[in-house]
Amino acid sequence: xxxxxxxxxxxxxxxxxxxxxxxxxxxxxxxxxxxxxxxxxxxxxxxxxxxxxxxxxxxxxxxxxxxxxxxxxxxxxxxxxxxxxxxxxxxxxxxxxxxxxxxxxxxxxxxxxxxxxxxxxxxxxxxxxxxxxxxxxxxxxxxxxxxxxxxxxxxxxxxxxxxxxxxxxxxxxxxxxxxxxxxxxxxxxxxxxxxxxxxxxxxxxxxxxxxxxxxxxxxxxxxxxxxxxxxxxxxxxxxxxxxxxxxxxxxxxxxxxxxxx
Amino acid sequence: xxxxxxxxxxxxxxxxxxxxxxxxxxxxxxxxxxxxxxxxxxxxxxxxxxxxxxxxxxxxxxxxxxxxxxxxxxxxxxxxxxxxxxxxxxxxxxxxxxxxxxxxxxxxxxxxxxxxxxxxxxxxxxxxxxxxxxxxxxxxxxxxxxxxxxxxxxxxxxxxxxxxxxxxxxxxxxxxxxxxxxxxxxxxxxxxxxxxxxxxxxxxxxxxxxxxxxxxxxxxxxxxxxxxxxxxxxxxxxxxxxxxxxxxxxxxxxxxxxxxxxxxxxxxxxxxxxxxxxxxxxxxxxxxxxxxxxxxxxxxxxxxxxxxxxxxxxxxxxxxxxxxxxxxxxxxx
Numbered sequence: 001x002x003x004x005x006x007x008x009x010x011x012x013x014x015x016x017x018x019x020x021x022x023x024x025x026x027x028x029x030x031x032x033x034x035x036x037x038x039x040x041x042x043x044x045x046x047x048x049x050x051x052x053x054x055x056x057x058x059x060x061x062x063x064x065x066x067x068x069x070x071x072x073x074x075x076x077x078x079x080x081x082x083x084x085x086x087x088x089x090x091x092x093x094x095x096x097x098x099x100x101x102x103x104x105x106x107x108x109x110x111x112x113x114x115x116x117x118x119x120x121x122x123x124x125x126x127x128x129x130x131x132x133x134x135x136x137x138x139x140x141x142x143x144x145x146x147x148x149x150x151x152x153x154x155x156x157x158x159x160x161x162x163x164x165x166x167x168x169x170x171x172x173x174x175x176x177x178x179x180x181x182x183x184x185x186x187x188x189x190x191x192x193x194x195x196x197x198x199x200x201x202x203x204x205x206x207x208x209x210x211x212x213x214x215x216x217x218x219x220x221x222x223x224x225x226x227x228x229x230x231x232x233x234x235x236x237x238x239x240x241x242x243x244x245x246x247x248x249x250x251x252x253x254x255x256x257x258x259x260x261x
Numbered sequence: 262x263x264x265x266x267x268x269x270x271x272x273x274x275x276x277x278x279x280x281x282x283x284x285x286x287x288x289x290x291x292x293x294x295x296x297x298x299x300x301x302x303x304x305x306x307x308x309x310x311x312x313x314x315x316x317x318x319x320x321x322x323x324x325x326x327x328x329x330x331x332x333x334x335x336x337x338x339x340x341x342x343x344x345x346x347x348x349x350x351x352x353x354x355x356x357x358x359x360x361x362x363x364x365x366x367x368x369x370x371x372x373x374x375x376x377x378x379x380x381x382x383x384x385x386x387x388x389x390x391x392x393x394x395x396x397x398x399x400x401x402x403x404x405x406x407x408x409x410x411x412x413x414x415x416x417x418x419x420x421x422x423x424x425x426x427x428x429x430x431x432x433x434x435x436x437x438x439x440x441x442x443x444x445x446x447x448x449x450x451x452x453x454x455x456x457x458x459x460x461x462x463x464x465x466x467x468x469x470x471x472x473x474x475x476x477x478x479x480x481x482x483x484x485x486x487x488x489x490x491x492x493x494x495x496x497x498x499x500x501x502x503x504x505x506x507x508x509x510x511x512x513x514x515x516x517x518x519x520x521x522x523x524x525x526x527x528x529x530x531x532x533x534x535x536x537x538x539x540x541x542x543x544x545x546x547x548x549x550x551x552x553x554x555x556x557x558x559x560x561x562x563x564x565x566x567x568x569x570x571x572x573x574x575x576x577x578x579x580x581x582x583x584x585x586x587x588x589x590x591x592x593x594x
Contacts, residue, residue, distance in 0.1 A: 157344055163313055164346035166333045168411065169363035178359075182350040 024240065031233035049230040053238070062220035063238075069130070069206070069216060070199035073137035074192050077145050080138075082188060085149040086176065090159060096150075103143045111204035118209060129210045136205055141195035148191025152184035193250045197243055264289040264447055265310075265415055270319035272305055279305055281471045283319070287415075290445040292438070294458040297468035298494065303451045306468070307417050310449065312336045323414050334363075339408035340417040343424070345400045347392040353403050354379070354388040360411040378406040381440060398429040405437070409446060416441070418450040422457065434460050455495050459483065467491055484523075488594045492521035497553070499524060499564050506590065508559045510536040517592035524553065524566040526589035529573065535584035538563060542581050556581060 031049055033042030053059050088095045114136060122132045158180055165175035203218040211219045217239065224232045265287040272280040280302045287293050295303040308314045310321060312333035321329045328336050339360075347356050357378050361371045379385055382402040392400055401421055409416060418437075422430045438461045441448050452458055458465050459479040467474045467482065467490075475482060475491045486492035489500055499522045503515035513536055528535065540558030547569070554575055556563040565583055567573065575581070 156349060157346065160342050160344050160346035161348060163311075163333070164340070164342060164407075165348075165359070167311060167313075167336075167338060167340045168360035168407070169334045170359075171334065174363070179348050179350070183348070 027233045027236050031230060031237045033230065049228070049234040053231055053234045058215065059217075059220060059235070062215050062217045065214055066200055066217040069133060069137065070196050070202075073134045073141065073199055074196045076134065077138050077141055077195065078188065078192060081142065081145045082149050082184075083176075085146055086153065086158070086180065089150055089153045090162060099142075099146060102139075103146060106139055106142055111202075112208070115205050115208035118205075130214055133206060133209045133214075136209070137199050137202070140202070140205075141199060144191050144195045144198070145188075148187045148194070149184065152187025153180070155187070156180070156183045158184070189250050193246055196246070200239070200243070262288065264291070264324060265449075266320070266322040267306075267310065268320040268322070270306065270309060270321070271317045272302070272309060272314065273317055279471050280309075280316070283471075283473060285466060285473070285476075287447055287449065289447055292441055292448045292450070292461060292463045294450045294452060294462040294465045295468055296452060296455060296458040296465050296494075297474075298453055300470075301468040302471040303453075303468050304419060307419055307449060307451045310415070311338055311340050311417050337411075337414045338417060339411060339413035339415070341401070341404045341408050341419065341421040343420045345392075345404040345421075347400055347403055347407075349392055352389050352391055353384060353395070356392070356403055357406045357410050360407065364411060374410050378410045381443075382406040383436070397425050398433060401425065401433060402436075405440070409440070409444060414447065416446045416448045418448065420452055421450075423452070423454070430457070431460075437461060467494065469494075485591065486521055486593065489519055489521075492591075492593060497524050497564055497566070498522065500593070501561070505561045509538045509561055509563065510585075513587075515590070519593040521591045521593055522563075522585060522589060524564045525551075527563070527565040527567075527583040527585050529567060529581070529583065531582075532584050532586070535586050536590075538583045538585065539580065540583075542575055542577055542579050545575050545577050556583060 029042060030036055032045045032047070034044035034046045034048070036042040085099070088099060118132055118136055119129075122129065161179050161183070162172070162175050165179045166172070170178065201218065203222065206216050207219055207222070210216075217235065221232055221235045221239075224235060263286045267283060267285040270280055270283040270285075271278065283302075283306060285293075285306075295306060297303045305314060309316050312328070312331060312335075316329070319329070320327055323336070348359065351359065354375050357375045358371050361374055366374075375388075379388055382405055384399065384402055384406065387395065387399060387403075392403065395403065404421065421437075422433055425433065434457060440446075441461075450458070450461065459482075462479055464476065465479055465482050466476045469490050474494075475487045477485070482491070482495055486495055486498065492498040492500055501509070501520050501522065503517055503520065506515040506520055507513060527538075538556065538558055540556035540563065543555045543557055543562075545552065545554040548566075550569050551566050552569050552575055553564065553566045554577075556565055563583070567575075
């Protein structure tokens with residue numbers, strides 16, 4: 001009975017893994033194939049599409065722009081939102097309702113509506129639409145940063161830790177830097193990675209707000225879809241590898257934080 | 262000489278007063294316990310003393326100096342929290358050293374003091390462990406070491422033993438009291454456990470609904486409860502009204518409204534001039550060294566306790582006569 005149950009267990013897990021891996025594997029093989037239209041397996045393998053991709057300065061620039069936009073918005077959120085959420089959770093928990101309604105609003109607004117609203121509001125304001133996009137991204141990742149930071153603060157009983165540190169003679173800033181921050185770092189890094197990944201793959205806002213003038217990897221990918229499926233696949237593989245590297249880095253960093261809860 | 266004074270401390274949350282003009286004093290080196298049920302205001306009073314909450318009005322003095330407006334970090338107070346609040350990212354030694362680092366002591370002095378605390382609290386060998394690697398009792402001792410290493414003027418303990426199992430709790434009570442005496446540390450303990458309060462305190466303040474119901478030594482509190490609340494809270498006191506007692510004792514006059522009688526004050530042995538109560542034994546409970554049972558007599562239930570003796574068999578449903586000295590029938594306010 002036990003063996004049977006474990007067989008079904010593995011079967012289910014295997015099916016889910018297959019469902020998740022097959023598209024990725026297909027994309028990976030397609031990005032290395034010379035031609036793959038009428039045969040079960042590719043007709044040949046090649047690095048040609050990667051050579052073309054990395055030889056294209058537009059691709060590298062687009063990648064750089066995407067990194068700058070996503071990284072910029074994530075760092076901005078870290079610098080502004082983490083201390084803000086900390087202050088709210090610690091000293092003004094009544095304001096949490098306000099933040100929560102803001103979060104619901106970010107989910108409720110479709111990207112197209114946000115984009116149209118932002119274009120109407122800022123297109124003639126003199127503010128660069130790149131800055132506007134970063135601002136929109138900042139709001140867009142608010143739910144992830146808020147949940148991650150707040151949950152981490154609650155998990156470590158931040159209020160008690162702050163009180164203990166203050167009674168031991170630490171000022172609020174010192175207590176935050178030496179006691180709170182190291183203990184919520186794991187949660188913050190995970191939220192940041194999640195936010196970064198979401199922003200890196202975001203298409204609607206970036207395409208509508210700055211698509212033509214500030215071509216990012218998503219816009220580049222969209223254009224290449226109509227030119228070559230092989231190159232588009234190579235872009236997806238590159239994107240996936242980048243996210244994998246980031247994930248590994250985050251996991252390594254979080255695991256090396258000894259003693260954290 | 263008074264070392265810590267709390268004068269007319271008043272505190273309200275959302276318009277509801279939780280502390281009503283509390284006055285309290287501590288001598289240097291004294292171990293005082295704030296005892297009371299949940300919601301009586303004892304933790305609020307402790308947090309006001311620590312500087313974590315501001316009172317509506319009132320004054321707190323330590324060594325004669327008004328500290329009411331001082332921040333927690335400037336009050337020179339040590340505190341052990343109910344949840345211990347150990348810093349998870351720091352080892353035992355780093356946790357203990359934290360307060361000394363904040364005082365900017367040099368490295369050698371910090372190491373020396375930490376080593377002494379580790380020894381005093383029996384944490385040798387655990388210096389490099391993280392809090393999550395320690396048992397509840399060990400975590401509690403780290404919290405204690407961390408709070409006393411800086412040499413605070415007053416040590417505050419917020420139900421520090423409540424999360425531990427009975428055996429460890431009793432051992433730690435002894436250790437806590439021994440360390441407190443060795444360092445002559447003025448200490449305030451908050452607890453709802455009357456046995457714990459009795460075991461460790463020089464003096465007990467019993468709080469009820471934001472008022473001090475009674476204060477005194479453990480002996481005074483236990484043997485002379487002043488009102489019904491204290492009598493019921495402090496032990497398994499029987500509380501009777503005058504009429505019930507008259508009925509139980511065949512017409513003896515009891516002019517006060519309420520009386521308290523300790524369950525162990527009843528004797529099974531006949532003693533001259535003692536009052537006599539005859540009733541039917543019910544609900545016998547064996548509590549280790551003590552046997553507790555109820556005696557029903559004339560519609561009144563009496564709880565009695567006797568040290569367990571092998572030659573005395575108390576059977577449910579049998580008739581039994583108990584004797585009580587009138588001096589042990591305490592009139593209540």
